[in-house]
Each structure stands twice: as C-alpha cells, then as structure tokens.
Amino acid sequence: MSAHEHAIAHEHHGEHETMSKGKIWRVFFILLGVTVLEFFIALYCLPHAWFSQEVANFLYIALTIVKAAYIVAYFMHLKFEKIGLILAIVLPMIFLIYFVSLMIIEGNHLLLGVK
Template sequence: MSAHETTVSHEHHGEHASMTKSLIWKVFFILLGVTLVEFFIALYALPHHWFSQEIANFVYIALTIVKAAYIVAYFMHLKFEKVGLIISVVLPIVFLVYFVALMIIEGNYLLFAIK
C-alpha cells in the first residue's frame, strides 16, 4: 500500500469518526420526541380544541423543519462539512421555500381580488 493510499484511507476514516453510536441514539431519541409531540398534538390537542388549527399548522411546520434539520445535519453528515458547503446547500432551499410561500400568498391575493 502506497503512502497516498494510506493517507486517503485515514482521511475517510476520520471523516465519520465523530458519528458515534451514542450520538446516533441521541439524535434518534430527539427525533422520536419531536414525532411524539406532533402525534400528541394531532391525537389529543386538536380534537379537544386546546388551540386553533392555525397554531397547530405552525407547530407542525416548525417541528417538521426541526426534524429535517436534524436528519440533514447528522444522518447526511452535513454538520461535519465546511461552512461553504453548508451554505451552498441550505441557502437555495431557503429561497425555494420563500418563493413558494410568496407564490401562495400572491395566488390567494389574486383569487380574492377577482371575486
């Protein structure tokens, strides 16, 4: 094995060395907790009218974004990458969500303006 192959194999091993079993289980239980909160809201809070549907929708969207961030950060290893790569992945997604929200708002505005 050449010196270059040894260096490359050590680099790949060090790349994922920070993902330990305990960290994977910690992230799993965080995701499980967030899912249980969503399930509790859907099963108990909404039928008993503890809060409105608009608040529930906001909470669902926020919790879904939290779960997506954890999945991307830890299981897709984006947390362990350089800042430039993180920005190049996250920024287009933020703009996409922003533009979709603007189109939905504008579509509703035009719908109500026609009536």
Template structure:
C-alpha cells in the same frame, strides 16, 4: 505499495465521519423520536380535544418538521461536518426556495395576505 494505499483510504474514510459517534447518533435519534411523539400527541389528542386549533397545530407542525429536517440534514447527511462555504451555499439556496414557494402561493391565491390598499 498497495497496502499503503488501502491504509490511506481507510484513514480518509474514518476521518470524514469522526464527528459521529454511537452516542451522538442515539442522541439525535432520541431528539427525532421525541419530536415525532409530540407531533402525534398534537394530532391525536390536542387538536381533536380542542386544546389547539387546527391553524395553530399547522404552525407547530411546520416548526417541528423544520427542526426534524435540520437534525436529519445536519447529522445523518453530515452537513454539520462540512465546510462553512458549503453550509452557507445550501442554507441560502434553501431560504430562496422557501421564499419562492411562498411567493407562488400568495400569487396563486392560496395564501391570503392582507395588503393595505393604495
């Protein structure tokens, strides 16, 4: 009886992560490494040499960081292999958090948004 229970547990543990193979892990690692190298090139070469402004560089950093966050959450935290309901709940929560942070920065005067005068 206990052998059957151990066997079932092993099958369940293997089935949870069947989407991640060594090849896919290395592919995601390569993508993350490439993004990091691009960030270093921007920080150490493009901005100091004047090819990009600091303002443009910041927007590129934010975009690249969001892409890296997606890959980390999707593959290494296994969200990509979860059910759609959980994915949707986490995505909507994340969007609201970003929205509220943006609102707080605007209201606190840290972001200057040009609003038409009424």
C-alpha cells in the same frame, strides 16, 4: 498494504469519527421526541380544541423543519462540512421556501380579490 493505501484508509476512517454511537442515539431520541410531540398535537390537542387548525398547521410545519434539519445535519453529514457547502445548500432552500410562500399568499390575495 502500501503507505499510500494506509494513508487513504486512515483518512477515510477519520472522516466519520465525529458521529459516535452516542450522538446517533441522541439524534434518534430527539427525532423520536419531535415525532411524539407531533402525534400528541394531532391526537390529543386538536380533538380537545386546545389549538386552532392554523396554529396546529404552523406547529406541524415548524416541527417538520426541525426534523428535516436534524436529518440533513447528522445523517447526511452536512453538519461536518465546510461552511461554504452548507451555505450553498441551505440558502437556496430558504429562498425557495420564501418564494413559494409568497406565491401562495399572492395567489390567495388575487383569488379573494376577484368577484
């Protein structure tokens, strides 16, 4: 193995040193806990009328966003990238979600206003 090949192999090996087995398992159990919480809300809280459907929908959306953030950050290695790349990916997604929610709200407003 030449010095150049050794340097490339060492650089590639060092690229993923931040994701140890312990961190992977920790993220797995966090995702498992969030999923169990979603099932608890769906199967126990809603039938017993602890929450309204609107609150349950909000909780589902919030918990799903948390799961998506963990998956993107750790398993797609976005957490270990430079801040510029993170902002280039996250900010357009935030604006997209914001604009879609505004269109849904405005669509309901227009739909309810027409008689």
